[in-house]
Amino acid sequence: MSSVETADTVILARVRENHMKILIVGSSGTVGKAVTSRLGSDHTVIEASRSTNPPVDLNSDESIHELFQSIGTVDAIVACTGVAPFKPLRDLAGSDYQDAFNDKVMGQIRLVNIGRDYLNAGGSFTLTTGILAREPILTGAAASLANGALESWVPAAATELDRGHRINAVSATVLAEATGYHAFFPGFVPVAAAYVAAAYAKSVEGTHTGKVYKVEG
């Protein structure tokens, strides 16, 4: 065996030994379940949602603090969360945009801002955006806005995080499993949630920061 091969083997073994403690918020959704399954095979995954014990509500600083005080520090924080109202442009009121901003945008930013103090050095954040940031659909203007906001915020935040913290976002097209939505995405090739989960693994187990992973079929 050449010395290069030996070095490669040593490095790969070290990578594989990198067992992490990972918080996945929104673990009960279609993507959340797939990410939990994917990362759970090599790491210790802590699932959190509005219905876990303790529950977490990303709209509440206090709820996020309570979650972390319960689970302690972690090596990676993943958010598979965030909703936005879907309505024709003419019907989207200021309150609809505010709802999208509160839930999808500020919910995830709040998790990062508070989570920084519970994320071990070298740890990562992985947020969830979506294809509507770059390809609109009818009734999706508020979702486009929310996704676009995060996709510009993540690269900005990456430049100012400290302690070796990384941050990326996964921006996937419509899910194969979400058959009820396919009619709203004409010509968009759906992808399986398990395929989308690979992008989360790339963020958590890799070295990137400030990236938006575009997952399309």
Next chain:
Amino acid sequence: MSSVETADTVILARVRENHMKILIVGSSGTVGKAVTSRLGSDHTVIEASRSTNPPVDLNSDESIHELFQSIGTVDAIVACTGVAPFKPLRDLAGSDYQDAFNDKVMGQIRLVNIGRDYLNAGGSFTLTTGILAREPILTGAAASLANGALESWVPAAATELDRGHRINAVSATVLAEATGYHAFFPGFVPVAAAYVAAAYAKSVEGTHTGKVYKVEG
């Protein structure tokens, strides 16, 4: 003269006859002045800001309605407005993101939502975003967020406007005139406001819709 040249002359004459009534909100700022100067040479420009008569506050539906009731219908609506707080990531509170969202994002969306009813058929909206949507700077995460939100919203809104309405955004780098900010934009080549104003003219006098014009040096 060939028939092609004759046709070209006729078409160009018709384009030049297309005298428009254009509302420019934020006309007192550095970009606003340049856009007013550029479009004012061929069109009737109505300037509006917090200090004009009537004044306009894009954070108020009522104020926008009052402005349009005063000036009537227009052929183009331009917004050169919107501010966001600049602070280190660690110091950006939820209220800072909310301020950026209210002023830069919702202020311009509110102008579009209300302005649709005062914009003549075939008329255009031109909004203002900025380079921080795609290239972050230190302390600029809230501005990146606001610009990114609009840059995904504009193409979405373009697909749902009616009566031939168009909408574009201008996303410029740092202005040559804004010397006080240059140190925050290392290596960004500044551009003169008059150069940026050309992109507004492209949106107002051209045929594009759903575009984000990236203006860089």
